[in-house]
Structure formats: structure tokens, C-alpha cells
Amino acid sequence: MDLSIFGYQFMQNAILSVVLGGIACGTIGVFVVTMHMPFIGVCMSHAAFAGALLGLWLGFNPLLGAFGVSLAAAAIIGPLADRGELSPETSVGVIFSLMLGLAFLFMGLMPGAKSAALELLWGSILTNTRGDVMLLGIVAGVVVGLVFAFYKEFQATVFHRDMARSVGIPATIILYGILFLTGATITASLRSIGGLLIFSLILNPAAAAYQLTYSMKRMFLLSAGFAVLSGWIGLLMSYLVNIPSGATIVIVSSAIFGIATVLSPKRKVKLWPKKPLPEERQ
Amino acid sequence: MKANEMSNTVINIENAVVSYREDVALRGVSLRVKSGEFVGIVGPNGAGKTTLLTIINGLGKLVQGRVEVLGCLLTPSNGHSLRKRVGYVPQVENIDPRMPISVREVVMIGRYGLLGLLRRPGERDWKIVDEMLELVGMTHLARRPIGHLSGGEQQRVAIARCLAQQPELFLLDEPTASLDWRAKADILGLVKLIHNSRHLTTLFVTHDLSCLPVACDRVVLMKQGFIWGEGSPKEALTDDNLSQLYDMPVSVVRERRKEAILI
Numbered sequence: 001m002d003l004s005i006f007g008y009q010f011m012q013n014a015i016l017s018v019v020l021g022g023i024a025c026g027t028i029g030v031f032v033v034t035m036h037m038p039f040i041g042v043c044m045s046h047a048a049f050a051g052a053l054l055g056l057w058l059g060f061n062p063l064l065g066a067f068g069v070s071l072a073a074a075a076i077i078g079p080l081a082d083r084g085e086l087s088p089e090t091s092v093g094v095i096f097s098l099m100l101g102l103a104f105l106f107m108g109l110m111p112g113a114k115s116a117a118l119e120l121l122w123g124s125i126l127t128n129t130r131g132d133v134m135l136l137g138i139v140a141g142v143v144v145g146l147v148f149a150f151y152k153e154f155q156a157t158v159f160h161r162d163m164a165r166s167v168g169i170p171a172t173i174i175l176y177g178i179l180f181l182t183g184a185t186i187t188a189s190l191r192s193i194g195g196l197l198i199f200s201l202i203l204n205p206a207a208a209a210y211q212l213t214y215s216m217k218r219m220f221l222l223s224a225g226f227a228v229l230s231g232w233i234g235l236l237m238s239y240l241v242n243i244p245s246g247a248t249i250v251i252v253s254s255a256i257f258g259i260a261t262v263l264s265p266k267r268k269v270k271l272w273p274k275k276p277l278p279e280e281r282q
Numbered sequence: 283m284k285a286n287e288m289s290n291t292v293i294n295i296e297n298a299v300v301s302y303r304e305d306v307a308l309r310g311v312s313l314r315v316k317s318g319e320f321v322g323i324v325g326p327n328g329a330g331k332t333t334l335l336t337i338i339n340g341l342g343k344l345v346q347g348r349v350e351v352l353g354c355l356l357t358p359s360n361g362h363s364l365r366k367r368v369g370y371v372p373q374v375e376n377i378d379p380r381m382p383i384s385v386r387e388v389v390m391i392g393r394y395g396l397l398g399l400l401r402r403p404g405e406r407d408w409k410i411v412d413e414m415l416e417l418v419g420m421t422h423l424a425r426r427p428i429g430h431l432s433g434g435e436q437q438r439v440a441i442a443r444c445l446a447q448q449p450e451l452f453l454l455d456e457p458t459a460s461l462d463w464r465a466k467a468d469i470l471g472l473v474k475l476i477h478n479s480r481h482l483t484t485l486f487v488t489h490d491l492s493c494l495p496v497a498c499d500r501v502v503l504m505k506q507g508f509i510w511g512e513g514s515p516k517e518a519l520t521d522d523n524l525s526q527l528y529d530m531p532v533s534v535v536r537e538r539r540k541e542a543i544l545i
Binding site: 034036149150152153155156159160162163164165166167168169170210211213214215216218219266 | 372
């Protein structure tokens with residue numbers, strides 16, 4: 001196998017992007033999965049996509065548009081998710097379809113070739129520049145840093161918002177923080193993975209990790225690990241078999257989820273409590 | 283005498299009105315609770331019992347009136363600092379059995395507010411958590427995922443979490459709902475024991491009328507967002523009062539009571 005390709009800068013950029021994007025997406029995914037809000041992530045990634053297309057159409061930085069529109073979507077979704085008295089799925093579904101509609105409207109209004117727009121839809125990790133890598137690095141750093149610094153607040157909020165509030169944790173701010181970080185992560189990964197595919201890199205690795213551990217800390221590590229692994233395997237396969245990298249990454253992450261589900265100790269949840277834990281056995 | 287009475291008051295609600303959209307949940311409720319009291323709150327569904335608890339810990343938003351808790355006037359901005367001193371056990375909800383959080387970690391959440399931002403739980407915090415788990419008899423399940431516990435066990439964990447907060451006020455929202463009769467009696471005994479040994483002031487919302495005379499100093503009857511009556515369990519829980527509170531003929535109330543005693 002000729003792996004000299006990995007000596008080229010574009011390939012190194014791609015590998016680094018996958019590591020940094022994987023860490024950011026895998027970490028955010030833990031929130032999306034444990035809060036049982038997968039649809040909110042889907043909605044925000046399409047909002048980012050619509051925002052980027054708005055930028056392309058009107059001629060400003062697409063990433064700025066992506067970030068702006070995904071934050072606007074978060075501002076609408078946030079209160080719906082926070083109230084909890086009604087199921088937010090329907091309203092989020094409407095916003096999701098609106099975002100998709102806007103995205104295709106902007107694409108239709110855009111003059112000339114649509115290749116830049118399609119690139120945002122599918123992503124093209126092999127054309128990532130050092131600037132893209134830097135942006136992913138900053139976002140990954142901020143996401144991991146905040147999770148590390150406010151771990152206990154995140155943990156309590158994700159577990160039960162009202163309970164977190166009742167012990168004096170500002171759970172509403174934390175929830176909006178999570179939505180903000182989701183928007184930032186999706187924006188930074190948009191060019192690499194693409195608006196349609198980014199969400200599976202957020203959901204699948206975290207969903208796989210969720211099947212395998214009862215520790216939230218381990219879930220963060222596993223999720224980030226699975227996301228990076230999906231990226232690497234996907235990248236390698238796409239090079240070896242010459243298929244689109246974004247799609248391959250997503251398929252690999254789905255396969256990892258499938259394997260995790262099959263191997264999950266949580267499927268035997270009924271039997272589990274009867275067996276003592278290693279710590280208790282002694 | 284009057285000043286002494288005031289200084290003893292830990293909860294002072296004056297003419298509180300709360301509304302959720304077009305529904306009015308509380309329509310001008312006034313209530314005063316003295317330090318060390320054990321107050322039971324009963325009434326039909328939708329009477330505003332839970333709302334009453336949430337305005338005491340600042341989670342419910344007042345449309346009108348004022349609430350003073352532990353000597354502080356509640357405002358929208360001081361709610362979360364005051365909540366650190368108020369223990370609240372909400373109604374049990376189903377917890378996903380796959381939730382990656384252990385019983386011990388859930389109890390530790392009770393300490394998080396007190397710890398404040400950017401500080402990690404230390405040895406002392408874990409010691410308090412383990413003491414509370416011991417108190418509620420859940421030490422043997424400490425490392426289990428929270429979702430694997432039964433309803434009664436989760437209720438005990440919720441109480442331990444609330445106590446780990448070392449609260450001055452103890453608010454419980456239907457802690458015995460959906461439990462079997464043995465677990466109901468156990469939880470009630472536990473709450474009463476904790477109330478006495480820790481010198482707490484306790485507000486206890488329940489549908490379980492039979493437990494009130496055992497536990498409460500005072501019973502507050504609520505209906506349609508009003509405080510409809512109050513008094514000692516004996517005074518408040520008469521057949522006439524219950525018949526009007528639940529809109530049932532007195533004969534039915536008597537029948538039900540007999541059944542409850544028989545069971």
C-alpha cells in the first residue's frame with residue numbers, strides 16, 4: 001500500500017481536521033444524546049447550512065452566516081426545549097423544514113455555478129486549509145475546555161434540568177451554552193464534513209458511547225475517540241477506494257454505532273443489577 | 283411577642299398570584315410557616331400545590347404578591363443563591379435506565395450549587411454524600427446507575443440528594459406517589475426522622491391522606507389555586523372538609539375512610 005500521500009500537506013490538514021472536528025463533534029454529541037434531543041442537532045446543522053448559503057449568495061463569509069443563523073435557530077429552539085411542559089419536537093420539526101427550505105431557496109437564488117454550495121452540503125475535507133484547521137482547533141479547544149471547567153454543571157443540567165435548577169445551578173444558561181457550542185462546532189466543521197453529514201458525526205459516536213458505559217466521563221472520552229476513529233478510517237477508505245470522504249466517515253461512524261449496540265452491556269439491563277459491580281465484589 | 287413571631291417565620295407568602303399562560307395556578311395565596319414546622323399540603327390535582335412549592339424555591343414566577351424565604355425577599359435575581367439553602371424533592375419521573383450517572387453522583391449534585399462554579403467536589407463533599415446515602419439506606423446501591431433503581435429507591439436517592447445540600451428548608455412534592463404501601467410508610471418515616479433530627483422546616487405535598495396525622499403539625503388544604511382551609515390534622519381533615527375539598531358526598535368520604543383504615 002502506498003501511503004506516501006500522507007506526507008502531503010493537504011492530507012495532513014485533513015487528518016488534523018478529522019482529529020479536531022472529531023473531538024468537538026464527539027463531545028457535543030454526548031449532550032445531544034444524554035439530553036435526548038437528537039432532532040435539535042439536526043435542526044441546527046441545517047440552520048448552519050442555510051446561513052452559509054445566505055453568505056455565499058449575498059457575498060459575505062459563509063462561516064459567519066452559518067454561525068449567525070445557527071445561533072438564531074438556537075434562540076428559537078432554546079426556550080422550546082427549556083420549558084419542557086410541551087414536547088418541542090413538532091416546533092423543532094417546523095423550524096428544521098424552514099431551514100431546509102431557506103437553504104434551497106438561497107441556493108436557487110445564487111447566480112452562477114453551485115459547486116461552492118454543494119461543497120458545503122457534502123463537505124470536502126481534502127481541500128481544508130491551515131485556516132480551517134486552526135478554526136477547528138479553536139472550537140475543539142473551547143468545547144473541551146468548557147466541558148472540563150464546568151463539568152459538574154453540565155452533568156447536572158444534562159441529567160435533570162429542574163433538579164439542577166433547584167440546587168442553585170444556572171441550568172438555563174448552561175442549556176443555552178450547550179446550544180451555542182453546538183452551533184459553533186457545526187459551523188467550524190461545515191466545510192470539512194458538510195451540512196448534511198455533520199450531524200451524524202455528532203450523533204453516531206456519542207450514541208455508540210452511550211451503549212457502552214455508565215460513566216459520563218468515559219462517555220465523553222469514548223465518544224470523542226469514536227468520532228476521531230470514524231474520521232481516520234473514513235479518510236483512509238476514501239483514499240484507498242476513491243469514494244467521497246464525508247460520506248465514508250458517516251458510514252463508518254454508523255457502523256461503529258451498530259457494533260456498539262450489538263456489544264452493549266446495557267441490553268441486558270434486567271440481568272445487570274443482580275450482578276455485583278467489580279468495586280462491590282472485593 | 284409579635285417581633286419574636288416574625289423572627290421565627292421562615293416562609294412568608296403574601297397574596298401570591300401565579301399564572302401559566304391563561305391558567306391561574308395560584309389566586310392570591312398567603313401562608314406563613316414557622317421554623318421547625320412540618321406542614322402537609324393536600325388538595326385535588328391542579329389545586330396549585332406544586333406551584334406553591336416552586337414559588338418558595340424561586341422557580342415559579344409571581345405575577346403578584348411577595349414571598350419571603352429564610353429572611354430574604356425573593357426576587358428574580360436572587361432565586362438561585364437562595365435555592366442553595368432550600369432542599370426540593372420534585373415528583374418522581376422516569377429515568378432512562380441507560381443514563382450514564384451513578385447513584386453516588388446524583389446525590390453529589392446536591393452539593394454542586396453550594397460548591398459554586400469552577401470548584402470540584404472534595405473529600406469532605408464525598409463524605410457528606412456517603413453519610414446521606416447511609417441515612418436513607420442506599421449505601422449498597424451507591425455505585426449503580428441511577429436508572430436501574432426502583433421508584434422507592436430513587437425517591438430515597440432524591441431525598442439523600444436534597445439532604446446533601448444541607449438545606450434549611452425541606453420541600454417534598456408527593457414523595458410517596460406511585461410507591462407501594464410498604465415503601466410509602468418507609469419514606470414517610472424517613473422524612474419524619476430527618477425532619478426531627480436535623481431541625482428542618484418541612485413542607486410536604488401529598489395525596490396520601492392517611493399519612494398526614496402521623497407526620498404533620500399542620501395541614502393546609504388547597505383547591506383551585508386558593509388556600510381553602512388549614513389547621514391541625516384533626517381539625518383540617520374532617521369528613522365535611524374532605525367532602526367539600528374533593529367534591530364528594532360526605533357518605534362517600536366516610537366509606538373511603540373506612541376502606542383506608544381496613545387496608
